[in-house]
Amino acid sequence: MRVRAVPLIRHLLLATGALTIVAPLMWMVTTSLKPANAVYQPPYLIPDTFRWSNYEQAWSAAPFAQYYLNTIIMTAGIVAGHVIFDAMAAYAFARLRFPFRNTLFLILLATMLVPQFVTIIPAFALVTALGWLDTYAALIVPRLVDVFGIVLLRQYFATIPVQIEEAARLDGASRMRIFWQLMLPLSRPALATLAMFSFLFAWNDFLWPLLVTNSDELRTIQIGLSAFQGRYGTRWNYLMAGTVTATIPCLVMFVIFQRSLIRGIALTGLKE
Amino acid sequence: MALLSLHRGYRRRGRRYPREEILTAALFLTPAVVILGAFVIYPIGSAAYLSLTEWSGFGTVQEFIGLDNYRRLLHDGEVGNSLLVTVLYGTGVTIGSCVTGLGLAILLDAPMRGRTIYRTIYFFPVVTSAVAVAVLWRDLLDPAGFVGAALERVGIDNPNWLGNRWLALTALTLVTVWKNLGFNAVLYLTALQAIPAGLYEAGRLDGASSYQLLRRITVPLLAPMTFFVSVQALVTSFQSFDLVYVLTNGGPLGGTDVLGMLTYRTSFRLGEFGYGASIAFVTLALVLGVTLVQWRVSGSGRSPLQ
Numbered sequence: 001m002r003v004r005a006v007p008l009i010r011h012l013l014l015a016t017g018a019l020t021i022v023a024p025l026m027w028m029v030t031t032s033l034k035p036a037n038a039v040y041q042p043p044y045l046i047p048d049t050f051r052w053s054n055y056e057q058a059w060s061a062a063p064f065a066q067y068y069l070n071t072i073i074m075t076a077g078i079v080a081g082h083v084i085f086d087a088m089a090a091y092a093f094a095r096l097r098f099p100f101r102n103t104l105f106l107i108l109l110a111t112m113l114v115p116q117f118v119t120i121i122p123a124f125a126l127v128t129a130l131g132w133l134d135t136y137a138a139l140i141v142p143r144l145v146d147v148f149g150i151v152l153l154r155q156y157f158a159t160i161p162v163q164i165e166e167a168a169r170l171d172g173a174s175r176m177r178i179f180w181q182l183m184l185p186l187s188r189p190a191l192a193t194l195a196m197f198s199f200l201f202a203w204n205d206f207l208w209p210l211l212v213t214n215s216d217e218l219r220t221i222q223i224g225l226s227a228f229q230g231r232y233g234t235r236w237n238y239l240m241a242g243t244v245t246a247t248i249p250c251l252v253m254f255v256i257f258q259r260s261l262i263r264g265i266a267l268t269g270l271k272e
Numbered sequence: 273m274a275l276l277s278l279h280r281g282y283r284r285r286g287r288r289y290p291r292e293e294i295l296t297a298a299l300f301l302t303p304a305v306v307i308l309g310a311f312v313i314y315p316i317g318s319a320a321y322l323s324l325t326e327w328s329g330f331g332t333v334q335e336f337i338g339l340d341n342y343r344r345l346l347h348d349g350e351v352g353n354s355l356l357v358t359v360l361y362g363t364g365v366t367i368g369s370c371v372t373g374l375g376l377a378i379l380l381d382a383p384m385r386g387r388t389i390y391r392t393i394y395f396f397p398v399v400t401s402a403v404a405v406a407v408l409w410r411d412l413l414d415p416a417g418f419v420g421a422a423l424e425r426v427g428i429d430n431p432n433w434l435g436n437r438w439l440a441l442t443a444l445t446l447v448t449v450w451k452n453l454g455f456n457a458v459l460y461l462t463a464l465q466a467i468p469a470g471l472y473e474a475g476r477l478d479g480a481s482s483y484q485l486l487r488r489i490t491v492p493l494l495a496p497m498t499f500f501v502s503v504q505a506l507v508t509s510f511q512s513f514d515l516v517y518v519l520t521n522g523g524p525l526g527g528t529d530v531l532g533m534l535t536y537r538t539s540f541r542l543g544e545f546g547y548g549a550s551i552a553f554v555t556l557a558l559v560l561g562v563t564l565v566q567w568r569v570s571g572s573g574r575s576p577l578q
Binding site: 007010011013014017018020021022023024025027028031081084085086088089091092096097098099101104107108111113114115116117118119120121122123124125126128129141142143144145147150175179200203204206207211222225226229234236239240242243246247250251253254255258261262265266 | 289290292293294296297298300301303304305307308310311312313314315316318319322330376379380382384386390391392393394395396397399400401402403404407408409410411412414418450453455458459461462510511513514517518531532535536539540545548549551552553555556559560563
């Protein structure tokens with residue numbers, strides 16, 4: 001709104017609002033560094049001593065390193081799957097002519113409306129029947145492709161002039177080459193946006209990993225954190241050390257790639 | 273969504289699809305069709321059938337019982353409670369999201385120093401996992417926690433937030449709004465920036481006050497975006513799970529037992545997969561209901577973003 005508000009008031013309000021975000025996050029970080037007895041003293045935001053050993057203790061009380069590794073493997077698999085397979089499908093929908101193209105696309109769009117609770121029981125039964133419970137396959141394979149990415153990339157491919165592609169074809173380039181060496185490089189901004197969405201989705205995902213993993217060897221960081229909280233109920237300093245551990249990668253990725261993410265939201269109105 | 277706009281079909285009389293394109297398309301679509309077919313499309317059909325059976329998992333008999341699960345739903349007090357909680361939660365989150373999202377967007381919509389920094393800060397909770405947010409807020413809302421201390425400092429008795437069903441639902445709603453604030457503000461911001469500055473200038477020339485400009489120009493022109501944000505907030509809160517699971521685990525006394533929690537518990541804790549599936553279809557009905565209204569109101573389901 002271009003109504004002329006006094007800039008000072010604007011900043012005051014924004015800063016107050018930002019405080020409601022920053023104070024809880026500060027609390028998370030500082031609590032993770034407080035000694036155990038201080039947690040029950042009258043709450044304070046800034047401790048006078050920082051106990052970094054809380055992290056060592058949290059990390060040895062639960063296998064956070066293993067959780068990290070599992071989450072990184074799962075996230076890498078899902079992001080790679082989305083970027084490659086979504087792009088391939090999107091290319092077919094954007095550029096190729098084949099029977100039932102629009103029907104198939106509409107079916108895929110319709111699945112975006114279906115809540116995960118509907119599909120999760122049969123998907124779980126299928127994964128169990130395949131003997132995949134407690135394996136990386138269960139964490140990755142069912143989520144290798146997502147419709148959101150296909151829709152996003154199809155939209156982007158449609159903005160790339162067909163003439164570029166036709167010129168390449170006249171020069172004798174195959175479809176594969178055009179896809180890999182022309183379309184994908186030209187779509188880098190859209191691919192970056194999708195990769196950021198997929199990263200956040202995978203790193204923060206909860207229900208599916210909760211269902212298909214039972215052991216600490218396969219648990220992801222979110223499941224680990226939730227179990228950790230179940231075991232250490234109110235040992236807040238350890239819990240916050242775990243929470244910070246689980247959150248840092250997302251915040252770092254966000255700060256680096258926030259332009260891609262925010263552009264994607266402004267474009268689609270969706271989070272994941 | 274303009275995402276829905278389809279290319280005109282190629283098929284014209286007597287013309288066939290180029291063979292090379294069909295083969296390439298088949299190759300390119302195989303991964304998507306296999307994965308989505310096996311883990312999304314087949315499960316939708318399978319869940320529909322499952323909801324007509326009684327099944328407690330592998331090694332047990334799956335018995336077809338027709339619509340019995342759905343009849344049972346109608347008389348199940350837990351389902352009624354979950355439906356109420358879910359709708360209240362969804363409504364609260366929607367109102368909170370629109371008000372705070374618009375407010376923040378208006379404040380951010382001006383050339384000023386530190387705009388990017390504000391946006392980054394407000395976005396932190398959006399990218400933080402629901403589990404981490406829930407663990408954090410459990411601590412903050414703890415009787416000995418930060419929120420209590422802050423309230424007592426200003427002379428308000430700190431209630432036991434997560435110990436009373438209505439307070440717990442309120443806390444859950446507020447935490448959700450808090451988490452999504454930055455996201456909703458970005459949506460509103462794109463809509464605000466699309467309003468022509470000339471409208472405000474014309475209004476001001478006619479002697480309108482800032483409040484009148486807000487009331488008569490900004491809010492009406494943002495109506496499509498408000499509608500979009502509302503649908504978005506409703507649909508996602510109808511499907512919420514992670515935050516509830518860790519923050520309140522559905523309690524106390526079912527006060528935050530949203531449909532997602534009930535589906536999870538019925539299926540994966542109690543092992544009643546058939547009945548659980550039928551509850552999942554209640555969630556689907558809510559989501560489809562909202563979506564149909566959206567299509568009715570906005571015509572083609574076009575997103576205001578396009």
